[in-house]
Amino acid sequence: MAIKPVTVSQLNEYISRVLGTDPLLSFVTVRGEIEGIKYHASGHVYFSIADEASRINCFLPREKAAGLKTLLENGDSVVITGGVSVYKKTGSYSIYVREIEPEGAGAAATAFDELKAKLEKEGLFSRAHKKNLPEFPHKIGLVTSDTGAALRDMLSILDSRNRLVDIVLFPVLVQGDSAAADITRTINYIDENVDDIDVLIVGRGGGAPGDLACFNDEALARAIYKCRIPVISAVGHEIDFTIADFVADVRAETPTAAAQLAAPDTAEIMNRLKAVIEGLKAHASNRLMYETLRCDNLIMELKSSALKRIDDAEKALSSMGTVLSENNPKKILKSGYSIVTKDGKAVSSSSELSEGDRVEILFGDGRAKAEITGV
Amino acid sequence: MSGTFEENMEKLKELSEKIKDRDIGIEEAVSCYEEGMKYYRSCEEILKNAKQKMEKFEGEV
CATH class of the missing domain: 3.40.50.261 (Succinyl-CoA synthetase domains)
Structure with missing residues (x-):
């Protein structure tokens, strides 16, 4: 015998430690059917869960049992979450149940x-029914x-x-x-x-x-x-x-x-507002500049048009004035010319006159009567 | 003398056409001239005012 025998307690203690430190066994979810359920006077509930071939003991402590919504019965399909622990006194192991639900999550x-x-x-x-925030x-x-x-x-x-x-x-x-x-x-x-x-x-x-x-x-x-x-x-x-x-x-x-x-x-709203205000300012200032230019241009056009109108009018007037002056009879008479009239009308050609015609001669400052002695 | 520039100018045109007509009497031609000159002065006055106004606005713009 090479190895020194250990005591039963030592063995169970060791098994308990191995199972208790296994990460999978300390938090396991398992599905099965309830068998041999016993509600103990202490309030704890003892039962097993099993599938077709195998079974495992379960222990549901009183405080968890108190939260049960329905009475657990043999034959119920359940899903259990809990940790596997060893009962050293009998060398048996069981699931210490933390959560139990009827087949369940399912x-x-x-x-x-x-x-x-x-x-x-x-x-x-329906998306159509959803309201906007x-x-x-x-x-x-x-x-x-x-x-x-x-x-x-x-x-x-x-x-x-x-x-x-x-x-x-x-x-x-x-x-x-x-x-x-x-x-x-x-x-x-x-x-x-x-x-x-x-x-x-x-x-x-x-x-x-x-x-x-x-x-x-x-x-x-x-x-x-x-x-x-x-x-x-x-x-x-x-x-x-x-x-x-x-x-x-x-x-x-x-x-x-x-x-x-x-x-x-x-x-963020303030920043957005600021950006909007800046944009408005820039836009307003640009617009103002643009309109000022446009106005200036219009005014120049207007001015030159008006001046042209006046200028044209002046030219037209001046030519009228020339016509008037040129035709002013007195002006002609003052420079030494005189007008011969017959029967009140100006004689513009010698052919209008014949010997013996009586005519009137108009000067700038008066008139004289005359008789035609030869044509 | 009142009326717009165009009205005065129209009168002036009529009179300067008439004064060229050799068939009118000399007295009529003279009165054409005198009347025409009134319209002429009136037109001149209107244009002078217009120019002054333009100069005034020029100072403002």
Whole structure:
């Protein structure tokens, strides 16, 4: 015998340590059918789960058993999450149950898919029904737990982005059996009684799938659909999708993202405004310059046109004046010429006269009578 | 003498046509001249005013 024998206790102690430090065995999810269930007087529940060929003992401690929603019975198909541990007294091992659900994730997932399909068919997820978020909300309603991380995250974002927007908190349960009804009632209340809220954020921080289950509630989905105020859903993390996400007007990946979507960044708005004002100024100044030039040009044109008109008029007038002066009879007479008239009319040709005609001669300063003695 | 430049100018044209007509009497020709000169002065006055106004505006622009 080369090896020194160990005691039974030592062996079980060693096995316990090996199993207890194995990462897979300390957190395992296993599916099976319940056998040999026993509700012990201490409140603990003992049973096994089995498949066709194999079985394993399970131990459900009293505090977990108290949270059971339905009575576990032999033959139930369940999914168990827990750690494998060794009971050193009998050298047996069992699953120390942390969570137990009726076949399970499966059942919940099926219910989820069925509800999703049903509501989709009814048009609750229709894009056409989705409302746009207000660009500049005055008041944001937060429907979430007043103690959760989600509220803290959202307030911190809102505080840093936008000091102008008012925030109203509607505290609700976001976990547990009555959470869905509480959130539904609150949304309906806001929809019917509050008329100064521009956008609602409904949500909670991340958690186990079971913790988010209240957001997969049908009545809640209908309340969100009916709500006349735009609703942003903000449930859990990026990877979590709930019915509320599908029916909400906008789905935010996280409460933080929801706060960013709901409230515009005032600093960014100021920058945008400044850019617009600068643009306006530049445009106005350019326009002014352009119009000034145009006016100058017009005025020059106008002036030259007016001057040309005057000039033309002057020329026309001057030629008229020349005509008048040239034909002024007195001027001609003053320079030594005289006019011969016969019967009051000027004689312009000697052929108009014959011997013996009596004529009158007009001078610049008088007239004289004469008789034609020869032509 | 009143009326627009064009009215005065029209009269002036008529009179300068008439004064060229050898068939009119000498007295009529003289009165044509005298009347024509009145219209001429009137036109001149209107043009002078117009020029002055232009100069005034020039100072303003």
